[in-house]
Amino acid sequence: MKKLLKLGIPKGSLQDATIALFKRSGWKINVNGRSYFPDINDEDIECALCRAQEMSINVESGVIDAGLTGKDWIAEHQSDVHVVSDLIYSKVSAKPARWVVAVAGDSPMNTLEDLQGKTISTELVQFTRRFFKERNIDVNVKFSWGATEAKIVSGLADAIVEITETESTIRAHNLKVIHEIMQTNTQLIANRAAWEIPAKREKIEQIALLLQSALVAGRLVGIKMNVPETVIEKIVSLLPSLNAPTVASLYKSTWFSVETIVDQSMVRDLIPVLIKEGAEGIIEYPLNKVL
Ligand SMILES: Nc1ncnc2c1ncn2[C@@H]1O[C@H](COP(=O)(O)OP(=O)(O)OP(=O)(O)O)[C@@H](O)[C@H]1O
Ligand SMILES: O=P(O)(O)OC[C@H]1O[C@H](OP(=O)(O)OP(=O)(O)O)[C@H](O)[C@@H]1O
Ligand SMILES: [Mg+2]
Incomplete structure (x- = not known):
């Protein structure tokens, strides 16, 4: 069906x-x-x-x-x-990648204008042609089936327009980036x-919503801790959070349970500070979705 x-x-x-x-x-x-x-x-x-x-x-x-x-x-x-x-x-990674113009690391070319009359190898032929034409730089753009970085090393091209994410391939071929032409995600x-068509749109929107929420959740973590009453204000002031942190009283105790959502990149700096200020029993947990 x-x-x-x-x-x-x-x-x-x-x-x-x-x-x-x-x-x-x-x-x-x-x-x-x-x-x-x-x-x-x-x-x-x-x-x-x-x-x-x-x-x-x-x-x-x-x-x-x-x-x-x-x-x-x-x-x-x-x-x-x-x-x-x-x-x-x-x-x-959960980051955009970049399309860049790169030349040999020891090349005297450093600007787009230096590429006038030169040969550029790329998989992204039409975009590259339009990019240089808009800047009135006359270049010869040749289609590459891949392994494009090698074409500078082997002398098949003066420059390349290539995607890079971690820059490891650029580094492995001793190239230098002279311009970023586009970020892509x-x-x-x-x-x-x-x-x-409403039924199709609804399904597509459901997919978009859940993919987006899973992506956001991937960048965040939950942290939860116990905090004595004496330092609760200080600890709360230290917590970055999507909204205000949740603070609940512990049963028959002067301690509080504090819970919040933070960017996972800041956890390694945050946790030692929280411990120093008197938080105990800290737990960190991953999130599946943030809506
Ligand atoms: N690290 C990356 N390297 C290459 N493409 C990436 C990278 N990260 C994201 N992309 C995206 O992936 C798409 C290209 O993927 P695709 O697998 O079709 O090409 P490819 O990696 O060149 O494939 P192959 O070289 O195996 O033929 C582009 O939209 C590009 O923006
Ligand atoms: O910046 P990096 O993290 O090194 O990633 C970018 C490299 O990965 C892709 O190569 P791919 O594996 O698609 O090989 P190909 O050049 O043969 O298409 C892309 O074409 C770059 O060469
Ligand atoms: Mg490729």
Whole structure:
């Protein structure tokens, strides 16, 4: 039977992070062997694996109702799709990635203008051509099938336009970044006609809401502690929180239980301070969703 929503899952760099995010959001996606049609535990959704590079083309044409892909490839194709939600994650982190112009580390080229008349290798050909044309810099943009960083080292190109997330590939080839041309992150996009169908839109919005809440939850943790009455005001003043922390009295005691949600990056600095100020029995726990 035909399902309500055909959903594109990006095959490749974003695949594992996307399936993991769906799992945290309450959907199990199972990729079976060589099949490009994974199972999902939702009778309204039919999943299809699709390359990130062509997702927006298939969403625009309506072959797929909605899908996840990078902002970069939507821009490359100038696809006419409805952007439902920005989901800030990349291959290995919950951060955007960057498309940069890079040259050999010892190159005398340091600015975009220095690339006048030079050869640039990239997978993102159309976007790169438009970028340089808008700046009246005449360059020869050549399509790269991948391993693009190697093309500077082997002398096949003077510069590259390439995506970087951790910069390890740039460093491994002794390149230097001379310009950032775009930041990119994953986006949930929908076919414009599908978006106008209430039942489809409702399902897409449900997916957007839960993916977003699982992403936010991934950055936060809960902390809970016991605090004597004498230092309660001081401890509360130290706690950053989404809202005010919850403070409850401990049964037949002058102590309080204090609970709050904080950014996980600050926990390692916060906990020693809380202990020093008199908090005890501190526990930290992960969150599944924050709505
Ligand atoms: N670290 C990363 N490296 C490459 N692409 C990334 C990274 N993080 C996020 N992306 C996004 O993944 C999408 C490209 O993924 P895709 O798997 O299709 O290309 P790829 O990694 O070049 O694939 P492959 O090289 O295996 O053919 C883009 O939208 C890009 O923005
Ligand atoms: O900044 P980093 O964390 O090193 O990640 C960026 C690198 O990862 C991707 O390569 P991919 O594995 O897709 O190989 P490819 O160049 O052959 O496409 C991308 O094309 C960069 O080379
Ligand atoms: Mg690649």
